[in-house]
Amino acid sequence: MKTVLVIGGGVTGLKASYELAEMGYNVSLVEKEDYLGGQVAKHKYYKLAPDMRLAGEVIDPVIKSVENNSNIKVYKHSTITSLSGDAPEFKVKIKNSKGESEETFGAIVVATGFEHFDPTVKQEYGYSRFKDVVTNAEIEEMLNPNGPTKGELKRPSDGKIPKKVAIFQCVGSRDKQVGNPYCCRVGCVVSTKQAIEIKEKYPDTEVYVYYMDMRMFGRGWEELYGKAMEEYEVIFTRGRGAEVTLKNQQLSLRAEETIMDRPIQHSVDMIILAAGQAPGEGTIEAAKILGLKQNDYGYLAPKDDFLSPNESSRKGIFIAGADKGPLDIENCIVEGAAVAAKVASSLK
Amino acid sequence: MKLGYFPGCSLKGMARAYDESTKIVAEGFGIELMEVDDFNCCGALEAKGSNEKLSYMLPARVMDSAKGRFHVDAIVTPCNGCYHSLLRANAAMNEDSAAKSDVISFLKDVGYGTYEGDIDVRHFLELFYNEVGPEKVKNAVKKSLKGLKVASYYGCLYERPKTITKTGYKSKRDDSENPYFQDELLAATGAEVVKFEAAASCCGGAHALQDESLAATLSAAVLSAAKKAGADILALPCPLCGAALDIKQPEIVKAHGNDAKIPVVYFTQLIGLAMGKSAKDLKLTDPISNPMEILKSKGLV
Amino acid sequence: MAENTDKMVIDGVELVGIWKEFMPSRILYEDVTTEFLNEVKKLPGGETIAKCYQCGTCTGGCTLPEFVNKFNPRGFINLVRRGHYDLLVSDYKELVWKCVSCNRCTHRCPKGVNTQEVVRAIAKFLEDRKVFGKLTNDEAFDEVFMDEVINEGRIDEVKIVKDFYAKTGRLKEMMSGDQLSLGFKMFTSGRIKLFGGKIKDWKKVSQRLKEELQ
Numbered sequence: 089m090k091t092v093l094v095i096g097g098g099v100t101g102l103k104a105s106y107e108l109a110e111m112g113y114n115v116s117l118v119e120k121e122d123y124l125g126g127q128v129a130k131h132k133y134y135k136l137a138p139d140m141r142l143a144g145e146v147i148d149p150v151i152k153s154v155e156n157n158s159n160i161k162v163y164k165h166s167t168i169t170s171l172s173g174d175a176p177e178f179k180v181k182i183k184n185s186k187g188e189s190e191e192t193f194g195a196i197v198v199a200t201g202f203e204h205f206d207p208t209v210k211q212e213y214g215y216s217r218f219k220d221v222v223t224n225a226e227i228e229e230m231l232n233p234n235g236p237t238k239g240e241l242k243r244p245s246d247g248k249i250p251k252k253v254a255i256f257q258c259v260g261s262r263d264k265q266v267g268n269p270y271c272c273r274v275g276c277v278v279s280t281k282q283a284i285e286i287k288e289k290y291p292d293t294e295v296y297v298y299y300m301d302m303r304m305f306g307r308g309w310e311e312l313y314g315k316a317m318e319e320y321e322v323i324f325t326r327g328r329g330a331e332v333t334l335k336n337q338q339l340s341l342r343a344e345e346t347i348m349d350r351p352i353q354h355s356v357d358m359i360i361l362a363a364g365q366a367p368g369e370g371t372i373e374a375a376k377i378l379g380l381k382q383n384d385y386g387y388l389a390p391k392d393d394f395l396s397p398n399e400s401s402r403k404g405i406f407i408a409g410a411d412k413g414p415l416d417i418e419n420c421i422v423e424g425a426a427v428a429a430k431v432a433s434s435l436k
Numbered sequence: 437m438k439l440g441y442f443p444g445c446s447l448k449g450m451a452r453a454y455d456e457s458t459k460i461v462a463e464g465f466g467i468e469l470m471e472v473d474d475f476n477c478c479g480a481l482e483a484k485g486s487n488e489k490l491s492y493m494l495p496a497r498v499m500d501s502a503k504g505r506f507h508v509d510a511i512v513t514p515c516n517g518c519y520h521s522l523l524r525a526n527a528a529m530n531e532d533s534a535a536k537s538d539v540i541s542f543l544k545d546v547g548y549g550t551y552e553g554d555i556d557v558r559h560f561l562e563l564f565y566n567e568v569g570p571e572k573v574k575n576a577v578k579k580s581l582k583g584l585k586v587a588s589y590y591g592c593l594y595e596r597p598k599t600i601t602k603t604g605y606k607s608k609r610d611d612s613e614n615p616y617f618q619d620e621l622l623a624a625t626g627a628e629v630v631k632f633e634a635a636a637s638c639c640g641g642a643h644a645l646q647d648e649s650l651a652a653t654l655s656a657a658v659l660s661a662a663k664k665a666g667a668d669i670l671a672l673p674c675p676l677c678g679a680a681l682d683i684k685q686p687e688i689v690k691a692h693g694n695d696a697k698i699p700v701v702y703f704t705q706l707i708g709l710a711m712g713k714s715a716k717d718l719k720l721t722d723p724i725s726n727p728m729e730i731l732k733s734k735g736l737v
Numbered sequence: 738m739a740e741n742t743d744k745m746v747i748d749g750v751e752l753v754g755i756w757k758e759f760m761p762s763r764i765l766y767e768d769v770t771t772e773f774l775n776e777v778k779k780l781p782g783g784e785t786i787a788k789c790y791q792c793g794t795c796t797g798g799c800t801l802p803e804f805v806n807k808f809n810p811r812g813f814i815n816l817v818r819r820g821h822y823d824l825l826v827s828d829y830k831e832l833v834w835k836c837v838s839c840n841r842c843t844h845r846c847p848k849g850v851n852t853q854e855v856v857r858a859i860a861k862f863l864e865d866r867k868v869f870g871k872l873t874n875d876e877a878f879d880e881v882f883m884d885e886v887i888n889e890g891r892i893d894e895v896k897i898v899k900d901f902y903a904k905t906g907r908l909k910e911m912m913s914g915d916q917l918s919l920g921f922k923m924f925t926s927g928r929i930k931l932f933g934g935k936i937k938d939w940k941k942v943s944q945r946l947k948e949e950l951q
């Protein structure tokens with residue numbers, strides 16, 4: 089049985105599909121949206137940390153390599169609805185506007201990714217109450233020349249360019265109240281990158297980052313953090329955002345400057361919430377249909393985190409990428425390749 | 437729905453106006469309240485400062501009585517402090533098995549029932565908003581409060597802390613940072629609800645005696661914010677805030693000046709007034725801060 | 738002049754001396770202990786203290802810093818955790834018990850610390866160590882209040898006020914103008930009435946609660 093089902097057309101799923109096809113397997117790639125590229129495409133990521141490379145430079149070739157590959161059948165706007173049988177003969181129903189059809193696969197790769205945390209529930213930050221409180225994903229779209237504001241950073245309330253911007257780290261991450269005590273792993277570098285992008289475009293705009301720890305463990309991330317301070321004068325304040333209010337029509341934030349042992353009240357024009365990653369509906373649904381074990385937060389649980397990181401709790405079904413927990417793009421690509429190798433060896 | 441009504445000590449003492457106006461309003465809108473008449477003090481904030489177990493046992497006895505003697509599934513209280521104590525005891529019973537067994541054995545020892553931490557605890561403001569709502573209030577207005585500018589004040593424990601109130605998580609609860617239930621209910625009476633930044637600030641009432649000058653400073657901040665916002669009157673849903681902002685007002689004004697002078701009433705008194713009930717029945721002469729004067733001048737009483 | 742003397746000119750006056758001898762050390766500590774952390778953890782409300790990761794959300798939103806200089810729940814937790822007992826006593830003991838229980842801190846703490854109760858526990862920890870030299874108003878109030886609750890089942894606000902003033906030696910103050918006329922107004926308007934005692938088997942409950950306090 090040489091046909092593999094890949095669920096999810098984000099970076100991870102794309103990379104896995106491509107590698108499998110190159111090894112001679114037939115791949116069916118099922119993606120619920122009508123485009124490929126996952127979150128990177130959905131939110132029109134503009135530049136990627138730490139090299140400030142255009143996201144398109146990374147994602148477009150990966151998408152092309154899949155679309156142009158005769159071994160890969162791409163099902164967009166499609167989902168799986170049921171599974172029967174066991175490895176190496178899974179029978180899966182795929183549903184889309186044309187109807188429902190059943191196919192047989194030797195192995196399944198789940199790469200259903202993550203969803204951006206919705207900060208509405210953090211009522212103290214006033215997201216959805218105050219127009220000028222936005223998420224980092226919305227900023228990605230704004231900074232993209234092909235985005236809704238054509239690359240301009242504009243305050244949603246009046247379209248003006250903000251003179252003072254604050255960024256709150258760890259929104260919906262490291263937070264027991266919302267049930268996400270884990271670290272989002274990318275929020276710090278993404279905020280640092282966005283701060284630099286803003287300063288590059290608008291040198292007169294001041295950017296303040298409110299953080300608890302800046303977690304800069306990736307390649308080149310710590311260096312980027314240094315650059316933000318040294319070359320762009322981004323101000324990093326150690327204290328988690330406590331609340332956002334409106335004072336005389338102006339956004340005003342409160343936090344503690346913990347190094348000074350004093351609370352501060354800071355008036356700004358715009359607040360960016362570094363919303364973290366949460367397991368998406370798509371991942372939870374796939375886990376249910378395929379009968380996969382999830383961890384406490386809803387992410388897919390590997391058979392063994394150390395020894396078999398890409399095997400799910402079920403034989404013949406493999407998992408990779410941000411559906412296992414927060415992950416950056418570089419590592420998603422590594423995961424995509426790794427899972428392809430694992431599938432190939434299991435089908436031998 | 438069968439509802440147990442837990443007024444709490446204050447409503448049987450200094451805040452009787454709140455007790456009576458709550459009953460009038462509830463009756464007027466067909467909410468049937470069964471008073472848990474053998475209630476004891478919930479322990480307020482003091483019990484939890486003295487002894488953890490006591491702070492669960494006292495509210496549990498009330499809830500046990502509500503369940504065992506009155507057979508209700510929900511208990512409603514108009515007091516922020518009692519609301520906090522009851523919710524807190526339930527949360528402990530549901531999250532901490534040791535706390536639960538302590539309570540259960542206490543109830544057994546004193547010959548009570550078998551309360552398990554499962555009664556639904558509601559605040560009268562939240563209940564009234566959800567079960568009656570602004571629309572029905574609007575339709576029931578006999579005497580519009582048009583022309584009266586109201587600052588709608590909530591206090592602390594009505595929405596905080598969300599670890600036990602579940603505001604923002606549990607449906608039917610108010611917004612935990614930007615409460616609006618009372619605003620909408622008051623607006624439905626025809627009154628003008630002013631924009632009021634101190635709506636969920638602390639009145640300092642918890643320290644009204646222990647640290648009088650600090651409490652007075654916090655209360656003055658709330659009162660003067662209301663006045664600055666242009667309000668004629670301040671309405672609230674808590675007898676403890678009532679004690680701090682109304683009964684203590686003469687002292688506050690003495691220390692902080694006339695900026696802090698503004699009449700204070702319970703929200704149920706204003707709703708009752710709009711329903712056409714008399715100032716006497718609603719005990720509008722009770723507040724020390726003298727709401728009668730402004731109500732008279734607006735032709736409302 | 739000894740080898741290790743220093744020289745400094747302040748406002749034209751030349752000072753010579755060994756600085757170390759008259760300037761306090763800038764070094765905060767040479768030894769730390771988790772002894773106090775463990776003690777607070779065991780007090781009512783103190784259980785969650787060790788969860789704190791010092792993010793400052795509590796202090797950032799706290800009601801008090803605006804009115805009470807240096808009030809800082811995160812800071813109090815830090816001092817206890819790091820064993821800075823002397824500093825806590827010398828600089829903060831009069832602040833800790835000022836917390837007004839507004840619960841903004843607990844409400845927002847991302848780590849599940851019950852901050853308000855932890856702050857109360859820290860105050861209690863200091864009270865238990867008798868650093869105040871007398872009964873604090875908080876202690877006195879809690880005692881008066883709980884006595885009344887346990888004995889009567891309900892509280893009578895006027896009695897509480899009276900007992901509290903008596904306990905803190907300020908009965909005279911209460912008998913002065915304002916308070917008294919307020920009390921009078923309450924009485925005449927019928928708002929102060931003594932509770933008849935309807936609670937089923939309260940004696941038994943009261944006995945049991947007293948045992949619990951032992």
Ligand SMILES: Cc1cc2nc3c(=O)[nH]c(=O)nc-3n(C[C@H](O)[C@H](O)[C@H](O)COP(=O)(O)OP(=O)(O)OC[C@H]3O[C@@H](n4cnc5c(N)ncnc54)[C@H](O)[C@@H]3O)c2cc1C
Nearest residue numbers: 096098099100120126127137200201202370409410416417
């Ligand atoms: C604001 C923000 C900025 C970021 N910027 C960077 C950056 O600069 N650099 C970097 O390295 N990383 C960045 N990241 C992280 C990056 O987005 C992720 O690493 C990457 O998108 C994960 O890829 P993925 O393929 O695993 O998942 P996804 O991108 O989420 O793709 C999953 C795909 O699966 C589909 N799907 C889901 N469920 C189903 C289903 N049941 N059936 C069919 N299809 C389904 C989805 O529609 C989606 O297309 C950022 C993250 C955030 C939150």
Ligand code: SF4
Nearest residue numbers: 258261272273275276
């Ligand atoms: S990566 Fe940064 S922003 Fe995200 S949770 Fe971790 S510390 Fe917070």
Ligand code: SF4
Nearest residue numbers: 789790792793795846
């Ligand atoms: S909010 Fe919670 S975790 Fe943060 S400093 Fe305060 S107590 Fe500690």
Ligand code: SF4
Nearest residue numbers: 799836837839840842
């Ligand atoms: S409960 Fe006390 S410590 Fe917490 S925010 Fe209020 S005043 Fe500050």
